[in-house]
Amino acid sequence: MSDPDLMTRLLAAAKPHVPFDGWSEATLRAAADDAGIAPGLVAAVCPRGAVDLALAYHEEGDRTMLARLQETDLGALRFRDRVAFAVRARLEAVEDRELVRRGMTLFSLPPYAADGARAVWRTCDCIWTALGDTSDDVNWYTKRATLSAVYGATVLYWLGDGSEGHARTWAFLDRRIEDVMQIEKLKAQARDNRMLAGLMAGPFSGVLSRIRAPQGAQHTGMPGRWNGPK
Template identity: 30%
Template structure:
């Protein structure tokens, strides 16, 4: 992992590539040929970056949740605002690599890399929802996470084309998508007449999907 960490600074010029890994290895005293330890080449580097950013966000959200618990009189953010801030925080981690990020997205869209890419995304949105207070496993639990995954990806793509100062247009876009999703969710949950057996099967499927995602990444499911 030290090699991949050292390789990130070379992504700016060399992209998410075997060459970046070789340069990173050499910068900390390893022979460049050691890139052979990473058979998926650039995809391994993208996965490392994504996993590292997810862990960093998880740490931030955990610290924020703990601070709220320790200050019960402090005004708490709404769920929507917590989600918005978390998504913005996570996307800001991509901004330094924005120039080469389309290459990273293309790599992770290749069939062999899709399971890891999807697992990273599902784990990300589950962590955001969990620390925003959405912990009960029901149909709404599932729906919110899938919708949030869509919001994250569309905002990520919007950001790549955004040249506004501090990506202000991106954060406005994100806020609008969350408001739209909240309105749609309210309509669906107040008009749904789904039969209970179907609801039970749906929630079981939801749990299986997110457990599988964490298993792929080698993470514990401790919800």
């Protein structure tokens, strides 16, 4: 297990280098030198090298977002506005957009694309869990998949947004969440439709009922478990 204090020191030392060298081995070496951390210890906390440093930075942003959600009274907000607030809090946890831009460059590379997808999935899982989601079936997946799409699109828009206070980004986010709410409304109408309800109760219900959210040690990344026959 990596030492969180060492990782914190590495991250703090790395951030000034990332805008110039990206989340690269050059940045990792420079950060280690600046922080006075021996190469053996660097290898212990970042066994995969710079990609572990980039992932640690993403997780740091998730923790900052969760701390803000915990200290904010969201009770007066509509649920859709709570989700928007959480996504906004996650983006506002970023001190320099170039760190995120460089991260997206890294995670667009084929060897690291799955790492990037898992990082976004975990962020959306953190949001849903913080907002009180208790689903344990297929809805656990659909909620996180939908929010992952919204979050990813919003990050891309935010990276290019030069409006004051990122006003255009927050308007874009509201529109994306409104789109999701319309989908949820259509799903509810489909459930109320007797013909569709009968169809779903037939060939699909047995399959969907066996899908469960990951539990315990499984709950570390993307999807989960199947309770069907082995």
